Amino acid sequence: MTVSEQYFPQEPTAPKVVTSTIPGPESQRKIKELGQVFDERHAYFVADYTKSTGNYIVDVDGNVLLDVYAQIASIPLGYNNPALREVAKSDRMIRAIIDRPAQGNFPGADLAEIAGDVLKAAPKGQKFLWSGLCGADANELAFKAAFMYYQSQKRGYNAEFSKDEQTSVMANEAPGAPELAILSFENAFHGRLFASASVTRSKPIHKLDLPAFKWPKAQFPAYQYPLGDHEDANKKEDARCLAIVEDIFQNWHAPIAGVIIEPIQSEGGDNHASASFFQGLRDITLKYKSLLIIDEVQTGVGATGAFWGHEKFNLSPAADIVTFSKKFQSAGYFYNNPQITPNQPYRQFNTWCGDPARMILAGAIAKEIVKNDLVRKTSDVGDYLYAELAKLAAKYPKDMQNLRGEKCATFIAWTLESGAKRNQFLADMKMAGVNIGGCAEASVRLRPTLTFEEKHADILVKAIDAVLSKK
């Protein structure tokens, strides 16, 4: 029996589409009802989570869709996973829900264990945890840590704040509120609060009308594919992009306290870069005493063939901060240098300091992944799927351009001729029984759960073939 058969004995064996449109009539009625109280315009359909199982999401019209988008890459182990259901029913979880502590001030007796379970899954070399609530929060907490660290290196870790710092900060002025920057990359996505939106460089709609910090952006390598045929050109592209980073470090009007980067740019189009590019970036951050922050919000938790996407780069020394959210259900950052803990309490602090309910779930997710060897299995399924998709890409070269994600498990994407054609493809795929997502202007991204297996891959490939053959 496969893992998905063990978890989900009742999982459907195929999609079933029963309405002539998606959203169907009942979804449409419910979306309208939702609009009375909540911004409903983003809803593709209304889901019935009581009936969704494993890799299949069921909507309120009874449509049963194979789900390779999985709540924007955030369902780790399939819908209604029985192992997680047990955890959700546990007394520990119930208490975490109803007696939510201010975890900094009044930690529960089991917080060390709960945090320890999350940390067991940390990337190699990471020793500490700080908890947040979502990806944007995790990244901004990491920026706080980076700015405090940068200033503490200048001032001396245990030095007192000057009077001038303490006065000026209350007026939002330097030196207490210093002019410092976080460097990010073109097409990056790191969230949509204000500091996170300032480093997000994906699309105007993600940040229009928001005041922003004047922080710099570098260029993320744009490779020629297939990679094997363009090694020289791609090496030059790495060097070109690293030179831009170095130039910014030397010439930006404010010091760069940290560099944030995704192992694979996800919202921005599934853009990959080489291990040597990442090592080059690590070297530059060391040279300029800036922190390297790896944003694993979308790539983390087994989706790319390693538990954490950047582990394949074998960075030396390890990244300074690694942020997470989505598939881990809990959010926050890992780090290894004790001096990244601010020199005084109440600097990195807030009422809840994370959510124990979501941290308990993260620990349980990590355990299930290890127990069932799901990183390796997802990697194998991804290899199988990639090979099948490569055949389709040969058959439909215009509709499956630039297939990427080889040897990255199921973290696979390709590009269509235009945004309009991509959107039509996503809609057609729903009618063919597959819930699938896009990224960037004209790309499709696969983000199934870690219980996605060859039989699911076969259904997906068949549906893509059917949709593209009709065009």
Next chain:
Amino acid sequence: MTVSEQYFPQEPTAPKVVTSTIPGPESQRKIKELGQVFDERHAYFVADYTKSTGNYIVDVDGNVLLDVYAQIASIPLGYNNPALREVAKSDRMIRAIIDRPAQGNFPGADLAEIAGDVLKAAPKGQKFLWSGLCGADANELAFKAAFMYYQSQKRGYNAEFSKDEQTSVMANEAPGAPELAILSFENAFHGRLFASASVTRSKPIHKLDLPAFKWPKAQFPAYQYPLGDHEDANKKEDARCLAIVEDIFQNWHAPIAGVIIEPIQSEGGDNHASASFFQGLRDITLKYKSLLIIDEVQTGVGATGAFWGHEKFNLSPAADIVTFSKKFQSAGYFYNNPQITPNQPYRQFNTWCGDPARMILAGAIAKEIVKNDLVRKTSDVGDYLYAELAKLAAKYPKDMQNLRGEKCATFIAWTLESGAKRNQFLADMKMAGVNIGGCAEASVRLRPTLTFEEKHADILVKAIDAVLSKK
């Protein structure tokens, strides 16, 4: 039977302190253990939430403390509340935990009902909800809404973005990333992410080393007490502070898209302002077409004698945006003008758009409060408590200066002679069996749950008397 007796038949009848220090030896051991993985320096003691009940928090050494701090004002209905326990065990909650949707894209069939239950408790005049995850997040989401609204008023709600806006925003430059500001008040606390820290004006430690937006601050009225004896002086103070606000609107280098204010400044020292000050502020925001954002993170959900602290001001027209978190366990903002919903989808958006588990809990909390008439009851208990504390303040004028919160239910505070004396008082109170919190430099704030009754008030008053009489 009182409500607390109905909820908590096993609630202790008195505190019990069994160790010679708090934290006791077992707390100390566990704090050290926690320090291996998590920043443990903020921990007062380690709690045993399995044993905590109603208004009593129990620590791992077996100390039983009356809790009038309640997780920094965030436990609404007492520890291990049986009504919330039933909700936590429900199948709906279990699904919200394990099948957490991207609520914008794939709302569950019950989202309209879940959001509707939260909205039922909205302040008068508020019709819509947007969900976030904590207080800082709620405020920053509100700022996003305010900035988008401000620009849309200038541009026309349905107008297209210009090419220049779309290009400049990707470089974090105007006009796409405009120079706009949020006005806040001295001593305000609105959170510790970057935009929220920029409007937080409580203490340097809350924001040192963070780059900040150059946003203005006005002055919050500083009244003379007792209020009844200083009506003229306090009216002048209102006028003085409103004139500062108006001056900033006229002279600040960037337009003020919104004003954020707490009904009672909480972290900043429980500073009160009059209904006419708030109405004056409402008038100025209308005059300058700026949004009035009321931050009810700490004052909301029944603690001040109304469900929402600002309802007592009878603002006309109603506030534009009201943010919430803490006692509601869920976070976000309410609003009433449909044009505060951005003109296009994917502008106010993120993966999760809130947490249905926490939203379900918020709805249940609101229902219990209404069913048990807890706003009125807490208001009555507060009147009783305030009268008792006023007697103590007469007895200990140096240690209970500036008693405030009359007719504000249990939302009561006073000031000691110095920060050192306040800190000693808080520590002594723990040894006398009461977990109690501070605010500002030298103040004490009461933040019990809504199940705090006269019998608990008697214990609190007796403990304060005992501690102060020994000084």
